[in-house]
Amino acid sequence: MPQKPRTEDRRDQIARALQRVMARKGYEGASIQEIAAAAGLAPGLVHYHYRSKQDILLALLGNLAGWQARRLEAHLSGSSGFAALDGFIDAHLALGGSADPEVLACWVACSSEAIRQEEVGRAFAGVVARFVQQLEGLIREGVQARAFRCPDPEVAACAIYAAIQGYFSLAATVHSLIPKGSAAPAVRKMARALVVSPGTGEGATP
Amino acid sequence: MPQKPRTEDRRDQIARALQRVMARKGYEGASIQEIAAAAGLAPGLVHYHYRSKQDILLALLGNLAGWQARRLEAHLSGSSGFAALDGFIDAHLALGGSADPEVLACWVACSSEAIRQEEVGRAFAGVVARFVQQLEGLIREGVQARAFRCPDPEVAACAIYAAIQGYFSLAATVHSLIPKGSAAPAVRKMARALVVSPGTGEGATP
Amino acid sequence: MPQKPRTEDRRDQIARALQRVMARKGYEGASIQEIAAAAGLAPGLVHYHYRSKQDILLALLGNLAGWQARRLEAHLSGSSGFAALDGFIDAHLALGGSADPEVLACWVACSSEAIRQEEVGRAFAGVVARFVQQLEGLIREGVQARAFRCPDPEVAACAIYAAIQGYFSLAATVHSLIPKGSAAPAVRKMARALVVSPGTGEGATP
Amino acid sequence: MPQKPRTEDRRDQIARALQRVMARKGYEGASIQEIAAAAGLAPGLVHYHYRSKQDILLALLGNLAGWQARRLEAHLSGSSGFAALDGFIDAHLALGGSADPEVLACWVACSSEAIRQEEVGRAFAGVVARFVQQLEGLIREGVQARAFRCPDPEVAACAIYAAIQGYFSLAATVHSLIPKGSAAPAVRKMARALVVSPGTGEGATP
DNA sequence: GATGAATGAGTATTCATTCAT
DNA sequence: CATGAATGAATACTCATTCAT
Numbered sequence: 001m002p003q004k005p006r007t008e009d010r011r012d013q014i015a016r017a018l019q020r021v022m023a024r025k026g027y028e029g030a031s032i033q034e035i036a037a038a039a040g041l042a043p044g045l046v047h048y049h050y051r052s053k054q055d056i057l058l059a060l061l062g063n064l065a066g067w068q069a070r071r072l073e074a075h076l077s078g079s080s081g082f083a084a085l086d087g088f089i090d091a092h093l094a095l096g097g098s099a100d101p102e103v104l105a106c107w108v109a110c111s112s113e114a115i116r117q118e119e120v121g122r123a124f125a126g127v128v129a130r131f132v133q134q135l136e137g138l139i140r141e142g143v144q145a146r147a148f149r150c151p152d153p154e155v156a157a158c159a160i161y162a163a164i165q166g167y168f169s170l171a172a173t174v175h176s177l178i179p180k181g182s183a184a185p186a187v188r189k190m191a192r193a194l195v196v197s198p199g200t201g202e203g204a205t206p
Numbered sequence: 207m208p209q210k211p212r213t214e215d216r217r218d219q220i221a222r223a224l225q226r227v228m229a230r231k232g233y234e235g236a237s238i239q240e241i242a243a244a245a246g247l248a249p250g251l252v253h254y255h256y257r258s259k260q261d262i263l264l265a266l267l268g269n270l271a272g273w274q275a276r277r278l279e280a281h282l283s284g285s286s287g288f289a290a291l292d293g294f295i296d297a298h299l300a301l302g303g304s305a306d307p308e309v310l311a312c313w314v315a316c317s318s319e320a321i322r323q324e325e326v327g328r329a330f331a332g333v334v335a336r337f338v339q340q341l342e343g344l345i346r347e348g349v350q351a352r353a354f355r356c357p358d359p360e361v362a363a364c365a366i367y368a369a370i371q372g373y374f375s376l377a378a379t380v381h382s383l384i385p386k387g388s389a390a391p392a393v394r395k396m397a398r399a400l401v402v403s404p405g406t407g408e409g410a411t412p
Numbered sequence: 413m414p415q416k417p418r419t420e421d422r423r424d425q426i427a428r429a430l431q432r433v434m435a436r437k438g439y440e441g442a443s444i445q446e447i448a449a450a451a452g453l454a455p456g457l458v459h460y461h462y463r464s465k466q467d468i469l470l471a472l473l474g475n476l477a478g479w480q481a482r483r484l485e486a487h488l489s490g491s492s493g494f495a496a497l498d499g500f501i502d503a504h505l506a507l508g509g510s511a512d513p514e515v516l517a518c519w520v521a522c523s524s525e526a527i528r529q530e531e532v533g534r535a536f537a538g539v540v541a542r543f544v545q546q547l548e549g550l551i552r553e554g555v556q557a558r559a560f561r562c563p564d565p566e567v568a569a570c571a572i573y574a575a576i577q578g579y580f581s582l583a584a585t586v587h588s589l590i591p592k593g594s595a596a597p598a599v600r601k602m603a604r605a606l607v608v609s610p611g612t613g614e615g616a617t618p
Numbered sequence: 619m620p621q622k623p624r625t626e627d628r629r630d631q632i633a634r635a636l637q638r639v640m641a642r643k644g645y646e647g648a649s650i651q652e653i654a655a656a657a658g659l660a661p662g663l664v665h666y667h668y669r670s671k672q673d674i675l676l677a678l679l680g681n682l683a684g685w686q687a688r689r690l691e692a693h694l695s696g697s698s699g700f701a702a703l704d705g706f707i708d709a710h711l712a713l714g715g716s717a718d719p720e721v722l723a724c725w726v727a728c729s730s731e732a733i734r735q736e737e738v739g740r741a742f743a744g745v746v747a748r749f750v751q752q753l754e755g756l757i758r759e760g761v762q763a764r765a766f767r768c769p770d771p772e773v774a775a776c777a778i779y780a781a782i783q784g785y786f787s788l789a790a791t792v793h794s795l796i797p798k799g800s801a802a803p804a805v806r807k808m809a810r811a812l813v814v815s816p817g818t819g820e821g822a823t824p
Numbered sequence: 825g826a827t828g829a830a831t832g833a834g835t836a837t838t839c840a841t842t843c844a845t
Numbered sequence: 846c847a848t849g850a851a852t853g854a855a856t857a858c859t860c861a862t863t864c865a866t
Contacts, residue, residue: 007829026322028234032857042831047858049829105321112318114379115311116232125380132383155385158376159392162384163365166372170364173320174331177338178368179361186365186400193399194392212846237839248848253841419850438734440646444836454852459837461850517733524730526791527723528644537792544795567797570788571781571804574796578784582776585732586743589750590780591773598777598812605811606804624825649860660827665862 010049013039015059023105027057027113058123061110064103065127068092072134081147084138085160085195086188092164093184104172111169132161139195148195156194163187216255219245221265229311233263233319264329267316270309271333274298278340287353290344291366291401292394298370299390310378317375338367345401354401362400369393422461425451427471435517439469439525470535473522476515477539480504484546493559496550497572497607498600504576505596516584523581544573551607560607568606575599628667631657633677641723645675645731676741679728682721683745686710690752699765702756703778703813704806710782711802722790729787750779757813766813774812781805 017039021030032053036043050056068091075091076084093099114124136157142148150156167183223245227236238259242249256262274297281297282290299305320330342363348354356362373389429451433442444465448455462468480503487503488496505511526536548569554560562568579595635657639648650671654661668674686709693709694702711717732742754775760766768774785801 010829024322026234026318028232029322031855033855044831044833044858044860045829048831051858053857108321109318111375111379112232112315115314116230116235121379125383128376128380129383152385152388155388155392158384158388159369159396162372162376162389162392163369163396164372165375166368166370169317169371169375170334170368173317173327174334177331177335178364179358182358182361182364183368186361186368189399190365190369190396193395216846238841239839250841250843250848250850251846254846254848259840422850436734438646438730440644440835441734443834445834456837456839456852456854457850460852463837465836520733521730523787523791524644524727527726528642528647533791537795540788540792541795564797564800567800567804570796570800571808574784574788574801574804575777575781575808576784577787578780578782581729581783581787582746582780585729585739586746589743589747590776591770594770594773594776595780598773598780601811602777602781602808605807628825650862651860662827662829662862662864663825666825666827671861 007049010041010045011059012063014041014046014049015056015063017041018056018060019063019102019106022060022109023102027109054117054119057110057113057120060106061120061123061127064107064110065130067103068131072131076138080138081142081145082192085142085191088135088138089160089164089187089191090184093167093187099171101172101175104168107168108172128161128165132157135161142195150195156191159194160187160191163190213255216247216251217265218269219247220252220255221262221269223247224262224266225269225308225312228266228315229308233315260323260325263316263319263326266312267326267329267333270313270316271336273309274337278337282344286344287348287351288398291348291397294341294344295366295370295393295397296390299373299393305377307378307381310374313374314378334367334371338363341367348401356401362397365400366393366397369396419461422453422457423471424475426453426458426461427468427475429453430468430472431475431514431518434472434521435514439521466529466531469522469525469532472518473532473535473539476519476522477542479515480543484543488550492550493554493557494604497554497603500547500550501572501576501599501603502596505579505599511583513584513587516580519580520584540573540577544569547573554607562607568603571606572599572603575602625667628659628663629677630681631659632664632667633674633681635659636674636678637681637720637724640678640727641720645727672735672737675728675731675738678724679738679741679745682725682728683748685721686749690749694756698756699760699763700810703760703809706753706756707778707782707805707809708802711785711805717789719790719793722786725786726790746779746783750775753779760813768813774809777812778805778809781808 014035017035018030021034021038025034032046033043035056036046039046046056050059072088072091075087075094077087079087110120110124114121136153139148139150139153139156143150143153164187167178167187170178171183220241223241224236227240227244231240238252239249241262242252245252252262256265278294278297281293281300283293285293316326316330320327342359345354345356345359345362349356349359370393373384373393376384377389426447429447430442433446433450437446444458445455447468448458451458458468462471484500484503487499489499491499522532522536526533548565551560551562551565551568555562555565576599579590579599582590583595632653635653636648639652639656643652650664651661653674654664657664664674668677690706690709693705695705697705728738728742732739754771757766757768757771757774761768761771782805785796785805788796789801
């Protein structure tokens with residue numbers, strides 16, 4: 001059976017297997033043996049293609065980030081103003097999107113590992129920072145185009161991303177608590193409050 | 207609870223030790239030996255006071271919930287309307303509050319374990335549900351008092367709590383990304399958008 | 413079965429088990445499982461009493477050094493001059509002494525590990541240095557007492573110890589090559605050449 | 619041996635790679651992958667040219683023995699008596715000779731493996747026996763030529779070789795303990811004590 | 825000849841849990 | 846209550862060897 005089916009394929013196969021196992025058992029709970037079994041590979045192969053278990057996690061994190069980036073691109077595709085803002089939110093929260101419970105559980109597990117493992121922390125922070133900056137960019141464009149009024153786009157972007165992140169966390173842990181289909185609309189509404197307000201003041205518009 | 211006082215002390219001592227260790231190493235990474243060492247106790251004592259490691263986690267989760275409930279009580283104390291809403295938010299996000307990085311890291315670790323261990327999941331869900339319902343209650347009171355207009359208090363409560371939860375997660379993982387002191391004000395602003403709007407429509411109304 | 417049979421006893425028990433196994437299989441070949449089995453203990457106990465396999469080796473090295481030091485003491489016991497010199501040699505090479513093939517094999521294995529593991533190297537060097545310095549001391553005393561003439565006791569001590577060490581190595585590897593009982597007398601004779609000569613010249617003098 | 623020339627080159631390339639790696643990591647610590655990397659070859663090639671890892675060690679041992687035999691030949695070249703004796707010693711211990719730390723470390727590692735692996739033990743014993751017998755031959759010639767007086771050339775040869783071997787061992791493990799340049803002179807002096815003495819008695823000459 | 829992916833047994837080490845004292 | 850030694854299963858990782866290409 002030893003052939004040459006593109007090492008890159010094997011790596012992806014293994015990262016996806018980690019995703020499947022980790023969603024149910026967490027990162028520590030995902031043993032190499034189980035990951036290999038889930039990938040349909042011999043246990044030894046895992047460490048042939050990855051130097052360490054952490055490396056698989058980093059690869060998976062890269063995958064998750066890549067998929068999300070691609071979904072984002074599809075949802076934004078040249079739009080601006082409220083359309084872009086809503087696109088960003090929908091790309092993260094709309095049904096059929098990240099609603100994949102496996103991806104959600106993995107993401108939350110990644111955030112936990114980010115606390116424990118410095119290298120994972122750096123990678124995780126990089127991914128999050130990229131999305132938040134992209135969001136901040138959208139807001140700044142909207143402000144320049146007079147579509148938005150926003151005293152502090154950095155704060156606004158962070159807040160909107162926090163709301164999204166919070167829904168991820170709740171969806172992964174207490175899924176039934178979230179009224180069906182309410183996430184994206186609610187965040188859209190909250191986002192508006194941040195990009196149409198004249199100051200840090202009370203609320204929305206006069 | 208009603209045992210010899212020493213016992214209750216010991217249990218708390220151990221739960222706090224788990225908190226300290228878990229903040230740095232996560233739940234799986236916190237060994238009983240290390241927990242015992244952090245508590246200044248003999249390893250054998252841990253299993254004398256707790257049936258299993260999971261039990262310590264559940265106790266810690268209870269502690270975290272209790273502390274938060276008490277802080278909430280202090281921040282609310284009879285207020286209503288916007289004051290109550292802001293109190294709820296501040297109790298979670300105001301400086302000096304849950305900003306304790308140890309507590310944040312523990313909370314995120316708990317959310318991860320909630321996915322893996324059914325029993326932890328139930329306990330975690332209970333805690334979250336209680337806070338969300340309390341928030342929902344505040345909103346309903348505000349609506350009845352004509353202070354708020356909110357078509358769906360359940361959705362609003364969930365969204366506001368998601369934003370808080372998201373800030374917890376970001377604070378624990380990518381702390382430096384959050385502009386200092388921006389969390390509570392931003393969530394207040396977002397919350398307003400949810401309790402003054404007439405529909406799921408565009409945003410706040412005149 | 414969990415009692416308190418003096419942890420120090422357990423440590424010694426394990427170090428002796430390593431000695432038995434290592435004599436046949438070398439250090440790398442001595443698995444923790446096998447060491448535990450040879451000691452009649454559960455595998456987990458080994459790492460309860462020793463932080464790492466290397467630690468067991470260091471303990472064993474300490475044991476070997478200690479036994480040899482004690483044998484040396486017995487063989488020297490106040491003697492000086494040629495008696496002391498012969499005593500040093502006999503303590504190392506006389507029959508029934510280090511002729512224990514198990515000890516010899518361990519010693520050679522230790523010397524190999526001393527090359528690979530820095531910490532073992534330091535410990536091994538310390539042990540060897542101590543014996544060589546003791547020998548050098550004996551020679552210096554003999555010189556001061558006019559019993560010896562030796563231009564460079566450091567060189568002489570090193571050479572004599574090298575000869576001893578060489579017999580260890582040969583005994584452990586090509587035992588049958590050494591004529592029975594020839595080691596100690598031969599080294600005694602060689603040693604004389606180093607402590608009675610006036611210079612680096614030809615040999616012994618009339 | 620009579621295969622395609624490339625094959626023989628490859629075998630030597632691999633044996634030399636083992637030498638390099640083994641000097642730092644020992645025999646067990648030298649993985650086939652690493653050996654291949656050190657040789658600049660694909661891992662699979664190693665087992666194409668050698669049936670097993672042990673076979674590489676045996677080849678390396680043969681190389682070491684061969685090199686030493688050649689050096690010996692150069693140092694002896696027709697000499698006899700003390701010149702031959704000194705030549706034998708210098709061939710082993712003179713500066714620039716086996717002082718190559720890589721070779722020394724390998725030699726000590728080989729001696730360790732000789733204890734563990736019967737086949738290596740036989741090969742190692744063969745190599746040592748050959749050198750000792752050659753030395754014994756030199757001494758016998760010297761005796762017949764009336765240059766030496768030596769009651770037991772076998773014992774003398776063994777003793778001299780032990781001293782050489784001991785210096786190898788010390789040089790590989792506690793190099794700094796040996797006074798620079800003292801090895802060969804010291805062994806020459808010790809050797810004299812064995813080939814000029816009238817009996818096994820006290821010391822040198824009457 | 826040469827390659828490098830594949831295999832699966834083996835390794836040190838960690839750990840929750842138990843229990844004699 | 847308290848101790849800390851004991852247990853044995855589990856884990857990440859390594860490695861000699863094989864073999865399809």
